[in-house]
Amino acid sequence: MAKARLRIAALYPEQLNIYADRGNIAVLESRCRWRSIESHVTAVGLGETIDPERFDLIYLGGGQDDDQRRCAADLLEHKRSGLIAAAANGAVLLGICGGYQLFGHWYELADERIEGVGILNVETVRGKGPRLIGNVAVETSLPGASPRAVLAGFENHGGRTRLIGGGAPLGRVIKGNGNDGVSGEEGCRDGNVIGTYLHGPLLPANCWFADWLIATAIGASAELAPLDDALELAAHKAACAAAGVNG
Amino acid sequence: MNSLRLALASFAARAAGALLRLAGSGGTSAPGKILLALAPKAIAQRSAALERGCAVISATNGKTTTSAIAAQIMQRDGAALVHNRAGANMAGGIAAALNDQHGDFGLFEVDEFWLAMLVDELRPRSVLMANLFRDQLDRYGELDEINARWSKVAISPAVGQIVLNADDPLIASLGSDVDAALYYGIEDETVGSEHAQHATEQACCPICAEQFSYSRYFVGHLGHYYCAKGHPGRPKVEVSASEIATSGLGSSSFTLNIGGRSYRAELAMPGLYNVYNALAAAALANSLGVSDEAIIAGIAAASPAFGRAESLSVGGRESSIILIKNPAGTNEVLRTLTSDRASRDLLIVLNDQIADGRDISWIWDADFEQLADSGRPITCSGSRAVELGLRLKYAGVDPELIRVEADLREALAAALDGGGERLVVLPTYTAMLEVRELLVSRGAAEGSFG
Structure with missing residues (x-):
């Protein structure tokens, strides 16, 4: 195997970082470092474009409404074509919370519609009901991962997201609300493009998923060296327990 | 009519407060809620x-x-x-x-x-x-x-x-x-x-x-x-x-x-x-x-408010309780802590009750990296002790120095055994209430608070 490396783009780290998105990046970096996989994080901010050849994993977090509005406009103007090309190259694209919504086709607020990148077949509407807030556990089925592996995290979103045009969910809700609180679906996945409402942050609570992302981004044949994950597995169990599920 | 209504409501609220105190409940807002239910304009009046x-x-x-x-x-x-x-x-x-x-x-x-x-x-x-x-x-x-x-x-x-x-x-x-x-x-x-x-x-x-x-x-x-x-x-x-x-x-x-x-x-x-x-x-x-x-x-x-940077003496040792609840405040507390030269035993307690915030993601926004080189054991406790321990691991604290003990009584005993000059406890809100009670029962004179 060629010397493995993971090149991460963190989009708008100054604007879209509301639910400790930094923790997700820290986990990816550390778990690469501990395996002697070279990793490099590049912050890509407002006005900058994305060179699809330069990144294996592209991360988009969530933010306050105003910040999200600014970043949505910037995504369309400067980054949309780069994101589409990166996805076509097989790069992993991970959008969390607001980032998930922006990967979809649009986000409808009371009197406006924010256009998304449209690389996931979802639409989001700001519902009249209360924000969907709480611990959540989701059962997934990802190629190469354990069948029915559980993702645990915390959700906090006003938007209701719906799969459209044949979009497939990331997983099925065991406890919590998920996309809209009624469909039983959580997140969306199309190949290596993934969106989810789960933070907590997501990857510290689900190290198996962090490793799945790393392996997928590096290349399908990558076998990751095992790590001492006692604390990570205990944290996963605790996050599952907080949602009321045995991890 | 209005003042009669207020007087009656006020009496009912005070009576409820007295009953709650008799029953040993510390509820400070329940009598107020009764007052407002009976006389909605009570605050304005x-x-x-x-x-x-x-x-x-x-x-x-x-x-x-x-x-x-x-x-x-x-x-x-x-x-x-x-x-x-x-x-x-x-x-x-x-x-x-x-x-x-x-x-x-x-x-x-x-x-x-x-x-x-x-x-x-x-x-x-x-x-x-x-x-x-x-x-x-x-x-x-x-x-x-x-x-x-x-x-x-x-x-x-x-x-x-x-x-x-x-x-x-x-x-x-x-x-x-x-x-x-x-x-x-x-x-x-x-x-x-x-x-x-x-x-x-x-x-x-x-x-x-x-x-x-x-x-x-x-x-x-x-x-x-x-x-x-x-x-x-x-x-x-x-x-x-x-x-x-x-x-x-x-x-x-x-x-x-x-x-x-x-x-x-x-x-x-x-x-x-x-x-x-x-x-x-x-x-x-x-x-x-x-x-x-x-x-x-x-x-x-002015002396520190309840639970916010209190000093007390436990078994002859200087101890501090400093409330943490969000990244900005925690960063400042950690900055103050690392500027202090005394050797200390650190106990951090993370609960996730409503008063603490159910969402614990904020610990990943706080700069626990400041503790990476402290070289002394750090005890993690509370209902989300494990996630706190994990946070410290990814902050660069040597895993050998991270002790995870969800039970607060055990965690406190372990931290007190550390042998440093001073015990510092960083609890979230509900954890602060528990820590205080435990320390008092361990013989910290209550008069020494503040």
């Missing part, structure tokens, strides 16, 4: 009867400590206070304080979400809006929402004067359409940093929507900021702190400037965040016409 009026304090960080300092100042000005001391800061707690206490001046810390509703009832002479940090987002939704509510407070005809932190751009902009806002801030650039910490909010110029640039960051996004396009930035301050000396875990001092007058102020609380609290209390008092002498004396007399 009781508040209007206060001879010297009232003042209101709100912030995401430090409102209990700021209120405690302001209380000391107002007492030195001769006020007989009606004050929600226990931090019961929603309608029920304020109604209970108004019902149970007799005085001529009301001093109320108010929950940030309740502020707009309560100022309409209280009609305060001054409202202090001290800061807006990302805090308890799972309860309230996003910061923008609170900011929108506070904008209404700033221009409310029910409010006499607003007192604003000039160093918080989210707060300072609340005064842009108000003639008589009183601003305060820190002037001493030597205590700040040129770089933002990780948990820093981004604030934009309200005119051109460009992000503000900073020449200095003090605490989180509080600092000296300006618009790169030349639009108005940080407003001029009337009350300020300069020549600040923060000395480890014990205390701090600074020069307090009010108008053109300067005084040395001594504060028995550590850290820059407490200088902000004292400064806020001083500015509020100044807006109420309190003398400079009473302000300086009140700051000197």
Whole structure:
């Protein structure tokens, strides 16, 4: 195997970082470092474009409404074509919370519609009901991962997201609300493009998923060296327990 | 009819309070809720009867400590206070304080979400809006929402004067359409940093929507900021702190400037965040016409509020309890801690009850990296002890030095066995209550608190 490396783009780290998105990046970096996989994080901010050849994993977090509005406009103007090309190259694209919504086709607020990148077949509407807030556990089925592996995290979103045009969910809700609180679906996945409402942050609570992302981004044949994950597995169990599920 | 109704409701609430106390419940807001159910206008009526009026304090960080300092100042000005001391800061707690206490001046810390509703009832002479940090987002939704509510407070005809932190751009902009806002801030650039910490909010110029640039960051996004396009930035301050000396875990001092007058102020609380609290209390008092002498004396007399940086003696050893609840505050506590040279045993307790915040993601925004080189064991406890331990591991703390013990009694015993000169406990809110009780039962004389 060629010397493995993971090149991460963190989009708008100054604007879209509301639910400790930094923790997700820290986990990816550390778990690469501990395996002697070279990793490099590049912050890509407002006005900058994305060179699809330069990144294996592209991360988009969530933010306050105003910040999200600014970043949505910037995504369309400067980054949309780069994101589409990166996805076509097989790069992993991970959008969390607001980032998930922006990967979809649009986000409808009371009197406006924010256009998304449209690389996931979802639409989001700001519902009249209360924000969907709480611990959540989701059962997934990802190629190469354990069948029915559980993702645990915390959700906090006003938007209701719906799969459209044949979009497939990331997983099925065991406890919590998920996309809209009624469909039983959580997140969306199309190949290596993934969106989810789960933070907590997501990857510290689900190290198996962090490793799945790393392996997928590096290349399908990558076998990751095992790590001492006692604390990570205990944290996963605790996050599952907080949602009321045995991890 | 109205006053009869209020009198009967008031009696019922007091009776309920007495019953609750007999039953051993510490509930400080339940009697207030009863009062409000029976007499919905009780807060407005009781508040209007206060001879010297009232003042209101709100912030995401430090409102209990700021209120405690302001209380000391107002007492030195001769006020007989009606004050929600226990931090019961929603309608029920304020109604209970108004019902149970007799005085001529009301001093109320108010929950940030309740502020707009309560100022309409209280009609305060001054409202202090001290800061807006990302805090308890799972309860309230996003910061923008609170900011929108506070904008209404700033221009409310029910409010006499607003007192604003000039160093918080989210707060300072609340005064842009108000003639008589009183601003305060820190002037001493030597205590700040040129770089933002990780948990820093981004604030934009309200005119051109460009992000503000900073020449200095003090605490989180509080600092000296300006618009790169030349639009108005940080407003001029009337009350300020300069020549600040923060000395480890014990205390701090600074020069307090009010108008053109300067005084040395001594504060028995550590850290820059407490200088902000004292400064806020001083500015509020100044807006109420309190003398400079009473302000300086009140700051000197203030002791840490319940659970916020208390010192106590456990088995002959100096111990500190310092509340942590969000990234900005935690970063400051860690900064103060690592500047202290004494060897210490550290116990961090993370709970996830509603009062702590159900969402624990914030620990990943706090700079626990500051502990990476401490070289001493760190004990993690609370209902989310494991996640806290994991956070420390990814912050670069040697896994061998991370002890995870969910049971608080066991964790405390382990930390006390560490043999350092001092025990430092960093609990979230409900954990703080538990730690306090345990320490008292272990023989920390309760008189030694504060």
